[in-house]
Amino acid sequence: MLTNSLVLGAAGSGFNGGDILFQLFMFIILLALLKKFAWGPLMGIMQQREEHIAGEIQAAEESRTEAKKLLEEQRNLLKEARTEAQGLIENAKKQGDVQREEIIAAARTESERIKESAKLEIEQQKEQAVAAIRAQVASLSVLIASKVIEKELSAADQEKLINEYIQEAGEKR
């Protein structure tokens, strides 16, 4: 009896068809219940989490791309601004150069003009002075001639006289 039960287990007597049916029945019921109440919802939430994570990764990827794009844009803007500033400075420099040239040229013309007018005035003055001397010499020669005619003079006297007059003319000057 003992060996018999060890070999065949607790069953011992006969064929337990009922057990088979019951086990099958219970297992199918358990399968159905667990599917409906436990595994189904659990799988659902795991699926949901998977989708959530995938969505988050997608969103992160997108925002990263957008940030990259914005960065590129900003960099371009900065470069543009720098170029523009460079251009402005260059322009200002050029304008300054032109203005300097203009001022220098104007000053040169002005000085030339002043010099010219001064020369002209000097020339005029000289002209006047020469004219005045000429008039003086003429009157003096007339005077000398009249003096010579007026009286007979010795050579020595004449010399003396001329010297006198020349002196006189020099003093007058």
Added chain:
Amino acid sequence: MHHEAPIVKFLGLNFNLSNVLMITVASAIVFIIALLSTRRLAMKPTGMQNFFEWVMDFVKNIINSTMDWKTGGRFHILGLTLIMYIFVSNMLGLPFAITYDHTLWWKSPTADPVITLTLAATVVGLSHYYGVKLKGVGEYGRDFIRPMPFLFPLKIIEEFANTLTLGLRLYGNIYAGEILLTLLVGGLASAGVGGMLAAVIPTLVWQGFSIFVGSIQAFIFCMLTMVYMAHKVSQDH
């Protein structure tokens, strides 16, 4: 040492009431545990939800190691239920065995060959069903004469051998564990104070080992289920 089984005849079938009781208890425990731990599902899992998600991934890995997920996904729930039910059944007989009037009432339901063979036959039957469903009758039939037609008898024997080994492996492991526990507790420990002291340590050790064996057997049953399924439904050999 020997216990009678409470057998009643009903509608011309023999019902072992102890089996009926333990099947019900095991199913109820599995269902209640699963139900309680999946009541408050959250995106950020806590406590028992974590554990069950781990079990799901565990079974998923078993399936993935035998077939691709596209065909194997449909067996996920079957595998989960099998591994949970067999594990709980294996554990039920460990803490105690209740006998009443020389009749064994409380034991592992998997310590009965009828139960384990029923499960094994269910699994093998399902594998044939899915084989026909997924590959068609012709392809399914041709699998029996591959790679050589003269292997056909062996293929037929293989199906029955698969069923027998799948069921009897589980039964043998669990039943042997229970027998040894019964011997230790019912034989040695009831032979006086000295016997009781001597029985404490082997009983503890054997119970620990039985927990290990019970877990391993649940895993192996699930694994082999998926292997047989894959054998029937996979397109290439």
